[in-house]
Amino acid sequence: GLEEGAKNQLATFSNFITTINQKKEGIGNRNSPTQLVIPNIKNGRDLPPLCLDVRQKQRMSVDTLPQELKAPLPPEPSLPIRTKTVKDFQDDMEKSKASGDWKAVHNFYSTTFDSFLEINAAFKKDSNSPFNTIEDSGIDAKFVNVVYDALLNTPQDVQKSVLKGIINGLLQEWTGPRTKDDLRAYCILLQNPQFSNTSTYVIYAHLLRQIAALTEADHHFLVHWSKKISQKRFKQVVDRLLQFISLRLFPAKPEEFPPMVKCTWWIPSATKVLALFNAANSLISPPIIPYTDFYNSTLDHIDLMEEYHNWQCCGNSHRFSFCQYPFIISIAAKKVIIQRDSEQQMISIARQSLVDKVSRRQKPDMNMLFLNVKVRRTHLVSDSLDELARKKADLKKKLKVTFVGEAGLDMGGLTKEWFLLLIRQIFHPDYGMFTYHKDSQCHWFSSFKCDNYSEFRLVGALMGLAVYNSITLDIRFPPCCYKKLLSPPIVPCDHNTLVGICGVTLDDLFQIMPELAHGLSELLSYEGNVEEDFYSTFQVFQEEFGVIKSYNLKPNGDKIPVTNRNRKEYVQLYVDFLLNRSIYKQFAAFYYGFHSVCASYALLLLRPEEVEILVCGSPELDMSALQRSTQYEGYQKTDLTIRYFWDVVLGFSLDLQKKLLHFATGSDRVPVGGMADLNFKISKSETSTNWLPVAHTCFNQLCLPPYKNKKELKQKLIIGISNAEGFGLE
Secondary structure, eight states, X not given: OOOTTHHHHHHHHHHHHHHHHSOOSOGGGTTSOOOOOOOOOTTOOOOSXXXXXXXXXXXXXXXXXXXXXXXXXXXXXXXXXXXXXXXXXXXHHHHHHHHSOOHHHHHHHHHHXXXXXXXXXXXXXXXXXXXXXXXXXXBOHHXXXXXXXXXXXXXHHHHHHHHHHHHHHHHHTTSSOOOHHHHHHHHHHTTOGGXXXXXXXXXXXXXXXXXXXXXXXXXXXXXXXXXXXXXXXXHHHHHHHHHHHHHHHSOSSGGGSOOGGGOTTHHHHHHHHXXXXXXXXXXXXXXXXXXXXXXOGGGGGSOHHHXXXXXXXXXXXXXXXXXXXXXXXXXXXXXXXXXXXXHHHHHHHHHHHHHHHHHTTOOOOGGGGEXXXXXXXXXXXXXXXXXXXXXXXXXXXXXXXXXXXXXXXOSSHHHHHHHHHHHHHHTSXXXXXXXXXXXXXXXXXXXXXXXXOHHHHHXXXXXHHHHHTTOOOOOOOOHHHHHHHTSSXXXXXXXXXXXXXXXXXXXXXXXXXXXXXXXXXXXXXXXXXHHHXXXXXXXXXXXXXXXXXXXXXXXXXXXXXXXXXXXXXXXXXXXXXXXXXXXXXXXXXXXXXXXXXXXXXGGGGOOHHHHHHHHHOBOOOOXXXXXXXXXXXXXXXXXXXXXXXXXXXXHSOHHHHHHHHHHHHSOSSBOXXXXXXXXXXXXXXXXXXXXXXXXXXXXXXXXXXXXXXXXXXXXXXXXXXXXXXXXXXX
């Protein structure tokens, strides 16, 4: 119910309603749509505070309750009888536009939005049916869409009457338990396009607060009803919520809104409602809109580390942090959080090493501040394995690589080269650790049993080091791998706890072994007698080093036939065997290797798809974007040599463009922020044009002699980028 100060609140809103009802100026202009102006109510008293119910250090999401969960249902009041149809409303609109008399339309809008009961009377498909299930909201979506599409084209007094009615509804419905009619009204009001206008934000904020404060059971219904909204309307609601958060954080006209200290609940309320739509989106496969549509790029400009530390330190308090709702934080912002968290860990580890050295009265050495990896190119994998195994305590220090017999100094370029060559060797089919599937063009873990899984741990550590040191890798793992890598996102204290085990489906198998997945899909849809025609049991076979081995999918599986009734169980167990059970030891070693470097609460912020982007970057090369962001030293972008260069590069095949990127930056992958994040620079080389181009991969810098013509530049550039391995000092 209304808490202390209710009388003042009611008085404030009553004044607002009175203002809306006052005689409009310019009566002669009533026939045409006018700009909506909402009276200033920024001095209105706040409604009771919102209590967010999830404050723990874990991925923030709205839990979807089991379908059988039913909240106690308050009795549904009887609805007024309203018979207007879509056709009737459209006819009224046409008549009003033609005659200039908006009375019928005005009456419809003012009556319909006057209360939650009236909203249900107008838009409920059948007033006599309760519609108390999650499967059907009972809302006539077509009628709602038509009414809202027409609303912004009506005169100002009509639009104001709708807002007046919404205010009445919010005040009337504040007390008492929620009925399903109330939830329907909330669902309909969220789609009101008027809330895109900042002048309506005070009303919008109170609507969001009431929805955010609903019970978990009520949220459960709203989540499932929201997933039935059309993609267009769903996207509009999400965009409206994101805009509301952005403009509250950085208002174009601060005087439009109440002071921040008086409405600290605005952003938490909007974010929690946005979480309901994110939950709805995740229930659909494929999702209604891409998960990236929930990103709010405005958050890239706030103090992200303060948000992160608030979340870490105050995880169980009622203090709000965007990190509780990671779906709203962009991958670029998450990368910043992870990078800074890594830097802080590096500084902390290095400082501790220095203190330990001094406390033992030993002379400090600069090398102790780094993870120094010294390897021979001819023994790359074995040397790397030995180095990382010996220096486990230093894995969280800044990485520096030295190739034996080469004079290059590692300012970042040698590290990139080491990663590239090591990954190339480890994933070679002859090495036997991973199997390459041509149909899906990705690698998967070999199920061959062995005595030592340390090399899988090395690959995991490499991926961790890459994320920790902001290096992108050319690794082609399926999305399922990153889902397993976050299962769980924090290494459990109990070493007996299984890791790297996640729920897998036939869709996951399609991304790795599409042919086998297609066969299993055919089995599920087969209309004949499965037992007689397939003659299969709950036993599968795998070839290991030329020997066929059998595995039971369940106890005594070799004696249990696959039938029409149990084929779903068979397929699920088979998929789980291939993606979880048969490779458990390999993946567990890989998991522990990754988390030995990347043990951070920041991983809780990431989706599996985002981990993949952080590890691998983007394979999509946009050389035109690179051209726009390139800096020049000794050249102007209008110089003839530079024009030749870009004419040649833009005409290159994809393979040559990747070679150029690798030559100049040490990696052929695009970082999270796109080509602009490369800080690519072309410098003028004051050498003979007989020389080939030179690259400083540490600084993403290409040194280009002033070649006299396009043909010579193209020839020298192709030779340079096609023969680029090894480092030297000038």
